[in-house]
Amino acid sequence: MQKQQLSRRGFLSLAGATGGAALLAACAPAEVEVDQSAAADDSGEAMPDVDRVPVRVWFGGSYTPTEWTSRSAENPIVVNAPRILAERYHEENPGTEIVYEEGPGGEDYFAWLTAGATAGTAPNLVRSTHNFAVQNGWAVPIDDYLAQPNRYAPDYDKWNDIFYPTFMNSLIQPDGNIYCAPIDNIWPNIEVGLAYNKETFDSMGLEPPSTWxxxxxxxxxxxEAGDGLAPWQHEQATGNLWPLALQILPSMMQPICPDMDLNGDKFVGVDEALPAYRAGIIGPNTPIYKRAFEEMYELATYWIDAFNTVDIDLLWREGNVGLRYSGSWEFSRMANDPNVTFERGFLPPPLPNSSEIPATDTTPGATDPPRTTAGDGTVPGDLLTAIQGSEYVAMASSTEKDGNLEQSIDFWMFLTEPQNNAFLVNENQARISSAVDAPLGSIWQEIATFKLPLYEYAIAWWGQGWYWDNDNFMRWRPVFIEWITGQIDEATFYERQEEEFAAGAQRYEEILQEQTDDS
Incomplete structure (x- = not known):
């Protein structure tokens, strides 16, 4: 398969398809010799179709098959790989049927998963936004399975060995268990990105920003030209604070991370955020957070007019947005949008350094990264962490009700075999494969040639205290919108942020206590 060459100026300036039928045909996984005992009766013969055990799966939109199977102007994104892998799995395991279910997006997701977990009707394997399923006690701990061989990957002693060690370490929850075997990974510091209109930049003589x-x-x-920076459309009304959590604070918090990193794994998660908040190390009224909010406020003054009410996608397609925040998982979709006629470019989000947010006698500043990625075409695996938490889990209530936990785990193992996993993830390249030995897709091959800043500590945004629970996440961000739009003053803003931070931390502490009591 020929690698697509991408210009450095455009980073990911794509004009054509990055996946689809041609990619699948070129990269389809080879046949795998497997033990059929799991799908056979006592006579050793495969079970008839009438006895098939269904495994219900929802791994988000990136891995839910589309009704259409080829790209078109109307449907530029195609999801074929999960369907092909399910068919291949059924050929090797005729006693199991894979059923892909539909799940909602946005805020409806939380109500949908809550109802499904309560009734035992949730998909058996599900993509859990952040740590939602684990935090609520709905997920199955899989440590014992991870310690066993994966029969689809006989070159590895244990299923766990397929994955990046640092990533798996970051999945260990406060109760000591792991609930997730990752399907994909986020490239360090590129959880989100910036999309820009190259024609607008050229006409104004602007260069794509590589620094804060x-x-x-x-x-x-x-x-000043009547355009501006657009926040991520899905959070424009509720508060898109990606720059705060993913650009500003990761650099500014490095000096306090040694005090926060209680287990010495160089990864700061929510379990370490709680004692840090109780000790006064982090929080809305600390000098670091106040300085970060000030920087975020200045950036937000450059947001497009009516940023919280306009149709950002429509303005973008019409060529009226020069620069916008985008999830890196959206790059492929945006690059193939037939409604966009101008040339597009995509960028990693620049992190501030010490000269851009300098420290003063009274306020902290940003820090300089001690190193960068090698830029040698390889994945910086020692820096991969579960920045989004336990995203892929088996639901306890539904696997118990359906009696299919073993079959669900087996299909999960099948999907994470390196060749299968690359086939699945590289179809649309929203992220990189979770398997150490899986090849990169063409987009990420190019990203791997860039030298990007790397800090000693990785800090999840819930490790900063922005996601004690979903209620907390939904409450503190709109307070920033009220501040930037002049509905409240600065003093009121910090007072309300502290209230939400404290209330969320208290609820999280109660959750931890309940988990301790249950164990």
């Missing part, structure tokens, strides 16, 4: 100060300057220039 450059992003500020470009955003200011666009705003």
């Amino acid at each position: 100060s450059a992003q500020m300057e470009v955003s200011r220039a666009l705003k």
Whole structure:
């Protein structure tokens, strides 16, 4: 398969398809010799179709098959790989049938999964936004399974050995268990990105920003020209604070991370955020957080007019947005949008350094990264962490009700075999494969040639205290919108942020206590 060459200026400036039937035909997984005993009766013969055990799966939109099987102007994104893998799995395991179910997006997701977990009707294998399923006690711990061989990957002693060690370490929950075998991984520091209109940039003589100060300057220039920076559309009304949590604070918090990292794994999660907050190390009224909020406030002054009410996608397609935040998982979709006629480019989000947010006698500043990625085409595996938490889990209530936990785990193992996993993930390249030995897709091959800043500590945004629970996540962000739109003053903003932070931390502490009592 020929690698697509991408310009450095455009980073991921794509004009054509990055997946689809041609990619699948070129990269389809080979036949695998497997033990059929799990799908056979006592006579050793395969079970008839009438005895098939269904395994219900929802792994999010990226891995739910589309009704259409080829790309078109109307449907630029195709999801074929999960269907092909399910068919291959059934050929090897005729006693099991894989059923892909539909799940909602946005805020409806939380109510949907809550209802399904309560009734035992949730998919057996599910993509859990953040740590939602684990935090609520709905997921099955899989440590024992991870310690066993994966029969589809006989070159590895244990299922766990397929994955990046640092990633798996970051999946260990406060109760000591692991609930997730990852399907994909987020490239370090590229959980989100920036999309830009190359024609707008060219006409204004702007260069794609590669530093935090450059992003500020470009955003200011666009705003003065009647354009501006657009937040992520899905959070435009509730508060898109990605720059705060994923750009500003990871650099500014490095000096306090040694005090927060209680287990010494160089990864700061929510379990370590709680004692840090109780000790006064983090929180809305600490000098670091106040300085970070000030920087976020300045950036937000360059947001497009009516940023919280306009149709950002429509403005983008019409060529009226020069720069916008986007999830890195959306790059492929945006690059193949037939409604966009201008040339697009995609960028990693620049992190501030010590000269861009300098420390003063009274306020902390940003820090310089001690190193960068090698840029040698390989994945910086020692820096991969579960920045989104336990995303892929088996639901306890539904696997118990359906009596199919073993079959669910077996299909999970099948999907994480390196060749199968690359086939699944690289179809649309929203992320990179979770398997150490899986090849990168063409988009990420190019990303792997860039030298990107790397810090000693990885800090999950819930490790900063922004996601004690879903209620907390939904409450603190709109307070920023009220501040930036002039509905409340600065003093009120910090007072309300502290209230939400404290209430969320208290609820999280109660959750931990309940888990301790249950164990």
